[in-house]
Amino acid sequence: MHQIFTVAxxxxxxxLDITARVAEIVKRSGVSRGLCHVMxxxxxxxxxxxxxxxxxxxxxxxxxxxxxxxxHAGWLHDRVDNNAHxxxxxxxxxxxxxxxxxxxxxxxxxxxxxxxxxxDGPRRRKVAVRILTEE
Amino acid sequence: MHQIFTVAxxxxxxxLDITARVAEIVKRSGVSRGLCHVMxxxxxxxxxxxxxxxxxxxxxxxxxxxxxxxxHAGWLHDRVDNNAHxxxxxxxxxxxxxxxxxxxxxxxxxxxxxxxxxxDGPRRRKVAVRILTEE
Amino acid sequence: MHQIFTVAxxxxxxxLDITARVAEIVKRSGVSRGLCHVMxxxxxxxxxxxxxxxxxxxxxxxxxxxxxxxxHAGWLHDRVDNNAHxxxxxxxxxxxxxxxxxxxxxxxxxxxxxxxxxxDGPRRRKVAVRILTEE
Numbered sequence: 355m356h357q358i359f360t361v362a363x364x365x366x367x368x369x370l371d372i373t374a375r376v377a378e379i380v381k382r383s384g385v386s387r388g389l390c391h392v393m394x395x396x397x398x399x400x401x402x403x404x405x406x407x408x409x410x411x412x413x414x415x416x417x418x419x420x421x422x423x424x425x426h427a428g429w430l431h432d433r434v435d436n437n438a439h440x441x442x443x444x445x446x447x448x449x450x451x452x453x454x455x456x457x458x459x460x461x462x463x464x465x466x467x468x469x470x471x472x473x474d475g476p477r478r479r480k481v482a483v484r485i486l487t488e489e
Numbered sequence: 490m491h492q493i494f495t496v497a498x499x500x501x502x503x504x505l506d507i508t509a510r511v512a513e514i515v516k517r518s519g520v521s522r523g524l525c526h527v528m529x530x531x532x533x534x535x536x537x538x539x540x541x542x543x544x545x546x547x548x549x550x551x552x553x554x555x556x557x558x559x560x561h562a563g564w565l566h567d568r569v570d571n572n573a574h575x576x577x578x579x580x581x582x583x584x585x586x587x588x589x590x591x592x593x594x595x596x597x598x599x600x601x602x603x604x605x606x607x608x609d610g611p612r613r614r615k616v617a618v619r620i621l622t623e624e
Numbered sequence: 625m626h627q628i629f630t631v632a633x634x635x636x637x638x639x640l641d642i643t644a645r646v647a648e649i650v651k652r653s654g655v656s657r658g659l660c661h662v663m664x665x666x667x668x669x670x671x672x673x674x675x676x677x678x679x680x681x682x683x684x685x686x687x688x689x690x691x692x693x694x695x696h697a698g699w700l701h702d703r704v705d706n707n708a709h710x711x712x713x714x715x716x717x718x719x720x721x722x723x724x725x726x727x728x729x730x731x732x733x734x735x736x737x738x739x740x741x742x743x744d745g746p747r748r749r750k751v752a753v754r755i756l757t758e759e
Contacts, residue, residue, distance in 0.1 A: 397681075
């Protein structure tokens, strides 16, 4: 079972909760036990697992990365594309997350959701979801 | 094969070696070849692979994250829960690791162990282990 | 399907594109759909997915980590091995990446490649590739 969906981001830097979209794909797959892989098919965005009940958690992650990796701070790739900070932040957070499926649902902690982190928006971002069945 | 075990952390920020507990689950599973997924079911802790022969490596990782993401440095989520730094650090390190199983054992490098990184303890932390068999 | 290959790094800190070597293993496996896991079996190097069309992206990632985690900045593990910065950076980026296989090929974004990040070279680094088939 695999599927690609698209997310349209609205801001240059943004955190978006995509848990419901992934959960819907898991539900439709009918898989009761396995693993779910969620990967953004771009190198200036990332996927993380964290709290999305308070959307400010995602904002804080963006702010912390802005402080540690400031825009246009002498990065070499800025000569080519002017978005080096976005590549660096994406590398630090990572393009994908893997999580268990148990009882037909994503097995996440109470405060864990799936978030798409945009660092070079607004853009249309492709997210690949792949489900591995365990017998 | 899947299992959840609990780790009781003792400090606010702590690095704990959980390699032996995961290795025991792999052994009991009887799986000789596959992949092992280890995920903390919380958003203020993380799982990493690194050296645990010298426990100071884990301490250095905690210190480096403290320097890059200081506690209470104007984070928005602190208004709700006062633990924004812990969420940010967990997002940077990531909730899970995936590693091969070969010959019935975890295939890790000589200096690689599995570490639970606590950023908002002391707490009881649930760790989900899932084993995928390869035929 | 699993295989270990070796990469000889030439510098203390270096970013190396290993996409072609992993793609070749995927091709030879004959697997048309599944997941591919790529992991460095060391704790002072990392594997990331990012752009390698402009090699300066990798250089920028190395520079950003040098700024955030300076060498010999009072790290405890330096007393033992003098390479604490390399362990910390490896923990932040992570030892492995997982990516889909679709149509017999790695399913990566246009600007995504697989990069080995060396933080304590030059060395010979072992990279484990494991392919999971989806039926």
